[in-house]
Amino acid sequence: MDTHVALDPRKDAYSKPLDKLDVSDPQLYYTDTWYPYFERLRREDPVHYTPESPYGPYWAVTKYKDIMKVEVNHRVFSSSDDFGGIRIEDPPKGMERPNFIRMDPPEHDEQRKVVSPTVNPMNLAKMESLIRERTSTVLDELPRNEEFNWVDCVSIELTSRMLATLFDYPLEGRRELIRWSEIAIVDINAPDAPVRSEEERFAELVKFTEHMNVLWEERAKRPPTFDIISILAHSDLTNKMTMRERMGILILFLVGGNDTTRNSMSGGVWGLSQYPDERRKVSENPALVPGLVSEIIRWQTPVIHMRRTALEDAEIGGKPVKKGDKVVIWYISGNRDEDAIDNPNALIADRPRPREHLSFGFGIHRCLGNRLAELQLRILWEEILKRDLQIEVLDKPVYAYSNFLRSIKSLPVRLAA
Amino acid sequence: MPKVTYIEYDGTEHQVEVPVGLSVMRGAVNNAVPGIDADCGGECACATCHVYVDPQWLERTGLPEPGSQEASMLGFAAAAEPNSRLSCQITMRDELDGLVVRMPEGQH
Numbered sequence: 001m002d003t004h005v006a007l008d009p010r011k012d013a014y015s016k017p018l019d020k021l022d023v024s025d026p027q028l029y030y031t032d033t034w035y036p037y038f039e040r041l042r043r044e045d046p047v048h049y050t051p052e053s054p055y056g057p058y059w060a061v062t063k064y065k066d067i068m069k070v071e072v073n074h075r076v077f078s079s080s081d082d083f084g085g086i087r088i089e090d091p092p093k094g095m096e097r098p099n100f101i102r103m104d105p106p107e108h109d110e111q112r113k114v115v116s117p118t119v120n121p122m123n124l125a126k127m128e129s130l131i132r133e134r135t136s137t138v139l140d141e142l143p144r145n146e147e148f149n150w151v152d153c154v155s156i157e158l159t160s161r162m163l164a165t166l167f168d169y170p171l172e173g174r175r176e177l178i179r180w181s182e183i184a185i186v187d188i189n190a191p192d193a194p195v196r197s198e199e200e201r202f203a204e205l206v207k208f209t210e211h212m213n214v215l216w217e218e219r220a221k222r223p224p225t226f227d228i229i230s231i232l233a234h235s236d237l238t239n240k241m242t243m244r245e246r247m248g249i250l251i252l253f254l255v256g257g258n259d260t261t262r263n264s265m266s267g268g269v270w271g272l273s274q275y276p277d278e279r280r281k282v283s284e285n286p287a288l289v290p291g292l293v294s295e296i297i298r299w300q301t302p303v304i305h306m307r308r309t310a311l312e313d314a315e316i317g318g319k320p321v322k323k324g325d326k327v328v329i330w331y332i333s334g335n336r337d338e339d340a341i342d343n344p345n346a347l348i349a350d351r352p353r354p355r356e357h358l359s360f361g362f363g364i365h366r367c368l369g370n371r372l373a374e375l376q377l378r379i380l381w382e383e384i385l386k387r388d389l390q391i392e393v394l395d396k397p398v399y400a401y402s403n404f405l406r407s408i409k410s411l412p413v414r415l416a417a
Numbered sequence: 418m419p420k421v422t423y424i425e426y427d428g429t430e431h432q433v434e435v436p437v438g439l440s441v442m443r444g445a446v447n448n449a450v451p452g453i454d455a456d457c458g459g460e461c462a463c464a465t466c467h468v469y470v471d472p473q474w475l476e477r478t479g480l481p482e483p484g485s486q487e488a489s490m491l492g493f494a495a496a497a498e499p500n501s502r503l504s505c506q507i508t509m510r511d512e513l514d515g516l517v518v519r520m521p522e523g524q525h
Contacts (some may be wrong), residue, residue, distance in 0.1 A: 072486060109492060120495035121523020157425045355456045355465075362462035364489055370456075371525055 009033035012340050013040050020287045023060055023330065023403075024053045024088050026187055029304060030401040035345070038062055038333035048318040056305075056325040059316070060070055062333040064340035064358065069306060070329050071363040077308035077327055079365060080104045085311050086365075088328050092198040097184075097205070099248035101256075101365055108364065111249070114235045118166065118228050119372045127165070129377055132140045134161050135383045142415055147394055150411040154380075155265035159258040161416075162376060166257050168227035169215070182206045184251045190258040190401035192409075198221055206255075209247040209329040216246065228253050259405060260302035261373045265380060266397065267300030271347040273393035291354045293377040298357030299347045301332045304406050306361060329362040332406065390416040419514035421445075423468075425452045426522045435509045441518060442505035443465040459505040461486045464494035465524035467503040471517035475500055478507050478516070493525040497519035 013021070013036035021037060028034040041048050041062045048060040061067050070077050081102045084090045091097070093224035099114060100111035112345065138157050160174035169177060179194070183204045186193045195201040215301065219225070220233040232238045232249065241249070272279040282288045308327045313320065313343040321327060335358050342351075360367035367373070384391075392414045418434040421444055425431070435444030445453040454465035470478050480502070481487035482521075487506045489495050504518065 005469070068457075068460055068462060072460065105489070109489075110492060116493060116525075120525045122495065268454055320502075353458065355454060356458040360456070362457050362460065364493065366493075371523070 001270045010036040013037040018048070019051060020047055020049065020052045020304050021318050024050070024055055024328075026189070026401045026403045029403055029406060030127075030190075030399055031251045032399050034246065034332065035336070038330065042160065042333060042337060044231065047319040049319070053088075053240045053409070055090075056306070058088060058328050059314060059321060060320070061327060061329045062337075063317065064334040064337040067329040067334040067358055069157070069332065070316060070327060070360055071361060071365075073314075074104060074364050076311055076314050078104050078311050079108070079306075079308060082306065083324075084326060086306050086308075088305060088307050088326070092202070093115050095198055095202045095240075096244075097248040097251050098245055099252040101252055104249075104373070106366065110237055111363075112368065113275050114237050115228060115231060115249075115253075115367060116230060118226065119369045119373055121371050123278050124371055125225065127372075128375065130165070131162070132383065134158065135376075139383055139389065144415050144417040147412050150269055150391070151266045152264070152410070155262040155408075156258075157374065158380065159262040160383065162261070163254070163258045163373075166228050166253065167215075168225065168229065169214075177254060178258065180204070181254045183208075185255050185259060185402075185405060187400075187404075192271075192401075201385055205247055205251065209243060209250060212250050213243065213246060214260075256367070256369055259407065260367075261376055263299050263302040263405070263407050264284055264300045264377055265407075266411050268296035268377065269304075269391055269413065270408070270411055271296060271299050272392060273391065275347045275349075278347055281349045282381070283388065286382065288349050289378055289381045289385070290374075290380060292349045293353065294354035294357065294375050295347060295349060295351050296339075296377065297359045298335050298354070299375070300406065301335045301357075301359050302406055303359065303361070304402070304404055305330045307315060331361070334358045392416065419509055419511055419516075421509070421513070422517045423450045423452070424517065424519045426520050437511060438507050439509050440505045441507040441516070442503070442507065443459075444509065445504065452524075453504060454524040455505065456495045456524075457505075461490060461503060461506055464503060467491070467494045467497070467524055468501050468502055468504045468518040469498055469521070470500045470507075471519070472500055473515050474494070477512055478502060481506065489518075490496070491524075494502075494521070495523060496522050497520050 023037050046063045051057050079086050081096050085102045098106045141147050160178050164171050164174040183195050215229050216233050219230040224234040226229050305328050310321050310325045312323050360370045394412040397411045398409045421435050423431045431450045433448045440499050442455050446455050454463045457463040472516050487503050
């Protein structure tokens with residue numbers, strides 16, 4: 001591991017033979033050194049075949065426009081677990097956790113439509129005052145003039161409360177949900193992984209599902225409410241789900257409902273500390289906040305990649321993709337594509353067309369909770385600006401060892417008194 | 418130049434000249450008409466430029482082909498109705514001069 005860190009990433013990225021360039025290595029994201037590798041691919045081989053990797057051969061799609069083409073062509077590029085699902089790593093055999101993000105139409109469409117109303121803009125409007133009240137409380141209770149971890153004290157604190165609300169789960173148990181979320185998504189080879197094998201992970205997820213199933217069965221007997229468990233327990237399409245299907249859909253909401261927003265909450269603080277002029281712009285003109293929120297979500301890119309499997313021979317960016325090939329679309333690279341986004345490495349608060357980024361994906365699998373994520377981030381920044389909080393970042397962020405989620409584990413900060 | 422009337426969810430009307438060949442979505446975005454987000458920039462890849470076409474105009478704008486990308490994206494929009502369209506898929510032509518579209522409560 002350490003030898004990797006000592007390398008000059010730019011030299012390494014440009015000196016390797018192209019066919020040895022493998023962007024699937026979680027180390028690249030752990031050390032935050034992925035930038036030059038993708039820069040080279042975008043310039044020299046934007047749809048890149050990697051013949052050998054720990055996950056087998058795959059195509060790396062690195063340009064914004066090519067990623068978009070794959071995203072909208074769900075008839076050819078499947079998300080189904082039947083062919084390998086949505087991550088570069090195939091799901092563990094016999095331990096699959098089915099849910100609609102890992103399905104193709106028509107099954108995908110049916111499940112998605114059941115749960116979609118929970119996070120539509122009309123329902124979100126009802127949550128705004130609650131989110132603002134909680135955000136205010138969390139910010140007002142932060143220590144002054146002493147170091148603390150922004151990730152734990154703000155990002156996890158806020159998103160865990162949101163998650164408890166979405167599930168209508170007891171608020172005092174919110175950190176249990178965070179622990180299960182981490183278990184569900186962690187790379188088992190990460191140095192700090194709470195589970196070390198797929199079997200161990202699965203055993204924990206069975207416990208999670210049994211625990212949540214008690215709530216599910218209780219809510220099935222009561223009149224319907226707007227939380228996600230009640231909606232699932234009352235819909236004819238989902239109320240007869242097997243335990244494994246319940247596991248799958250609960251995990252999707254668990255991870256989708258907190259992890260990505262958490263990382264944008266941390267990434268935004270880190271980003272604005274790197275671009276103090278942008279922070280000044282927003283402080284002087286809070287009307288920029290909605291655009292800033294989109295820009296932070298692009299700049300952070302909480303989901304690093306998605307994977308599809310070609311159901312027939314196809315072509316992407318002039319390259320012939322064969323039926324059965326693994327196609328990995330790297331959002332993290334598309335969001336840094338110079339041909340789609342001007343000066344893409346910079347965080348620019350008043351960037352034109354800030355919504356045009358890949359972080360939520362596009363096409364039928366586009367992030368369901370995108371407006372909830374934006375709402376939470378908008379309120380957070382509005383409340384930070386209202387208090388004129390001067391957040392001094394004391395060290396670089398520590399990133400997770402993962403090629404799937406760009407997760408920030410810690411960000412030490414201090415607030416001026 | 419043909420005109421389009423965009424009506425926000427709260428009833429606020431915006432009359433905008435939209436050049437032939439431009440999409441109804443672009444007409445709104447270029448003139449800062451609120452209520453159309455257009456996250457994907459016109460690729461028919463999200464559903465955040467959702468509008469309701471005034472029934473009088475439906476014959477001229479048409480409806481999305483069943484099974485098309487537009488129909489499948491609209492299937493996931495909040496509060497879709499039989500006269501729903503994605504405004505990035507309506508291209509301005511002379512015969513659409515006077516078109517009226519209404520915006521939903523929110524784009525999702």
